[in-house]
Amino acid sequence: MAEEMLDALDRAGVRLTGPRRRLAALIARREGHFTAADLVKDVGRRRLGIGRATVFRLLELLGEQGLLERIDLPDGSHAYIPCEPTHHHHLVCLECGTTTDVGDCGIEAVTREAARRSGFTIEQHRLELFGRCPNCSSAN
């Protein structure tokens, strides 16, 4: 998982620096979604001495490579999800943060229909599903 990110960075032609390697490892060991602040806290806790700016820079880079997707939680804050670089959507557990990928399942048909009705040209869409994962559902 960390290797995957580093490979992608290499392919993208950027340098494989120490901070980037350490951050990739931190991201790889996280579960579910996380915020930039979470990562910064991890860095602090392990005294890695990596600057805040560097964390944000890497998040942006990985986002561009499609390995991280930024979602907007219902409370308005931003979170990241490690991701395959193909188009798909996310199911986010509001309790434990676990996420699952969801294939398009017919969304394309919905956007086509919306385009037809409205006359808009649709260029991108964002679908986020929130709820409880099987674990958290049963352990109510």
Next chain:
Amino acid sequence: MAEEMLDALDRAGVRLTGPRRRLAALIARREGHFTAADLVKDVGRRRLGIGRATVFRLLELLGEQGLLERIDLPDGSHAYIPCEPTHHHHLVCLECGTTTDVGDCGIEAVTREAARRSGFTIEQHRLELFGRCPNCSSAN
């Protein structure tokens, strides 16, 4: 449109104060989506002397009443759209900001299918469609 908001506020049991009336009027005359900062700027331009905090407080109130929906633009910033309080989704023009409502068009089926596959209990979802409105499409 402004009346609609004021009625809803009245029904919600909050006071119909001067600042709220003036803000409702400002919101009513906006077109397309707008940010909190846009509203604050409007207030400043017209020297209405309404504090920033009051603007945010009203946006939250109207959101709770379902008359305003907060969306997350592709660049990560938040914007508001005046809205009917029934569940639906938005088509946002990336060029001029125009928005159009879209009924569910089959989204429910998509969420049901996603729930079945993943075992999640889905509680809410957010679908945002971005593109160009008929005007902006033709005037390329």
Next chain:
DNA sequence: AACACATATGAGACAGAGTCTCAATACCGT
């Protein structure tokens, strides 16, 4: 292995969004 130079880094300043507190004010039922 050392070099040269572009890229990346950390610190901290900065800008913007949104929240909070609190004394002063304005609404609204009586």
Next chain:
DNA sequence: ACGGTATTGAGACTCTGTCTCATATGTGTT
């Protein structure tokens, strides 16, 4: 008109994210 309570504006504050710039570190070349 009055009184109690909800609301207000000001400004402090917190948090997110960006920017700058002097320094450090990769990396292709020798």
